[in-house]
Amino acid sequence: MHVLILGGTTEARRLAELLHGTAGPRLTSSLAGRVSSPRLPPGEVRVGGFGGVDGLVTWLRDHGVGAIVDATHPFAETMSFHVAQAAAVTHVPLLALRRPGWVPVDGDRWHETGSLEEAASALPRLGRRVFLTTGRMGLAAFADLDDLWFLVRSVDVPEAPRPRLMETLLDRGPFTLDGERELIRRHRIDVVVTKDSGGAATAPKLTAAREAGVPVVVIRRPPVPEQVPVVPGPEQAARWVLDRLEERSFRVVD
Ligand code: NAP
Numbered sequence: 743m744h745v746l747i748l749g750g751t752t753e754a755r756r757l758a759e760l761l762h763g764t765a766g767p768r769l770t771s772s773l774a775g776r777v778s779s780p781r782l783p784p785g786e787v788r789v790g791g792f793g794g795v796d797g798l799v800t801w802l803r804d805h806g807v808g809a810i811v812d813a814t815h816p817f818a819e820t821m822s823f824h825v826a827q828a829a830a831v832t833h834v835p836l837l838a839l840r841r842p843g844w845v846p847v848d849g850d851r852w853h854e855t856g857s858l859e860e861a862a863s864a865l866p867r868l869g870r871r872v873f874l875t876t877g878r879m880g881l882a883a884f885a886d887l888d889d890l891w892f893l894v895r896s897v898d899v900p901e902a903p904r905p906r907l908m909e910t911l912l913d914r915g916p917f918t919l920d921g922e923r924e925l926i927r928r929h930r931i932d933v934v935v936t937k938d939s940g941g942a943a944t945a946p947k948l949t950a951a952r953e954a955g956v957p958v959v960v961i962r963r964p965p966v967p968e969q970v971p972v973v974p975g976p977e978q979a980a981r982w983v984l985d986r987l988e989e990r991s992f993r994v995v996d
Contacts, residue, residue, distance in 0.1 A: 743767045743808035743987050748825060749783065750774055752915075752943055753839055754813035756976040757983075758783035767987055770805070774821070776879070777897050798828040807832075809986040811979050812970070813839040817937050819964040826967035835986055838972045839979040841940040843963055844948060851957040858883035861935050861959045865890060868957050869933030873926065874908075875947060876937050876961065881905065893929050916943035922950035935959045 745767040747754050758771050762784040769785035772792075792798040802810070810829055814821050822838065829836035846852045853868065855861045858876060862883045865872060872892045874884065878900035884892065885903040892908040894900055900910060911925075925931065934951045936944075938960050951958045966972075973979050 743990055744806050745769050745983055746802070746805075746807045746810045747771045747783075748810070748812045748814050748821060750776070750780075750818065751813055751815050751841075752941065753841055753976050753979075754811075755781060755783040757811060757813055757839065757979050758785050760976055760980040761785075761983060764984070766984060767809070774818075792824075795824050795827045795831075798824055799831050802828060802832050802834055807834055808990060809983055810834055810836045811839055811983065812836060813976075813979065816840055816843070816939060816963050816966075819966075822970075823967055826970050830969075836970055837979060837982050838966065838970045839976065840966070840972050840974065842974050843938045843940045844945065844960070847952070849952045850948070851952075851955070853957060853959045854962055855959060856962055858961060861961055862887060864959055865933060865935070868959065869931075871930050871932050873929070873931040873934045873947070875944070876935055893925070893931065917946050919946040919949055922946045923953065926950050926954050926956060931956060933957050933959065935961075937961045938963050 749771045771783045775789045878896035881904040895911045897914045
């Protein structure tokens with residue numbers, strides 16, 4: 743059986759590692775191609791968009807895909823809806839691997855917003871020195887905030903439009919609590935902006951902000967296709983793939 747993993751996340755890579763080398767399926771991980779030197783999972787890898795729902799339907803048929811795991815980032819909304827439609831058309835079983843969102847705890851000063859634009863409008867009343875961790879795409883939403891200073895952390899160099907006063911920190915997770923504490927202290931950060939990405943790799947900034955009494959603007963997750971079953975981790979997703987494989991071998995024997 744050929745399994746397609748829609749990736750771009752730590753969990754997608756972990757899933758490929760779990761399945762690779764089992765006497766299991768042929769694996770292809772798919773990456774959008776946004777990052778110049780991505781960490782590659784084991785197994786086959788393809789890079790770049792499929793060309794919308796129709797392109798994905800064709801790809802699934804041409805490559806005899808028997809199961810799909812959508813392990814894209816919780817904010818990769820378009821891809822998640824595209825694959826739900828393509829799976830429905832082709833009748834290929836689809837699972838979403840989606841890490842749970844973060845939950846505020848005592849001492850957190852969270853301001854939840856529905857979009858990058860809403861986060862940008864909330865910022866001027868919350869602080870002047872912003873630690874922006876939403877990635878290099880979408881910086882345009884903050885480009886008109888000429889009075890604020892930004893520390894922008896991203897994997898690759900952000901392109902214009904971007905804020906006038908900013909420093910770029912090229913880095914990728916996982917991040918440590920000590921490192922996040924030091925960034926907030928050294929840059930005199932007075933507000934943090936994050937997507938509700940969930941997961942442990944980028945969570946230490948939330949703890950560091952809480953300790954420093956710094957508010958955090960948290961961008962809520964976009965909607966997801968309702969009909970797709972969801973698991974929270976790579977282990978459960980690997981189990982699901984192996985169950986599909988077993989079902990299929992029973993059908994072949996029948
Ligand atoms: P998106 O808005 O949902 O998708 C835009 C288009 O990019 C899709 O229509 C598709 O093009 C292509 N695409 C997205 N994910 C793909 C994949 N895994 N393989 C092949 N094509 C893909 O996605 P995005 O938010 O730009 O995210 C792009 C990638 O970065 C995803 O793989 C995601 O897991 C990763 N990522 C995203 C974020 C984030 O905050 N959004 C953070 C970390 C990592 P076609 O229509 O041509 O097929």
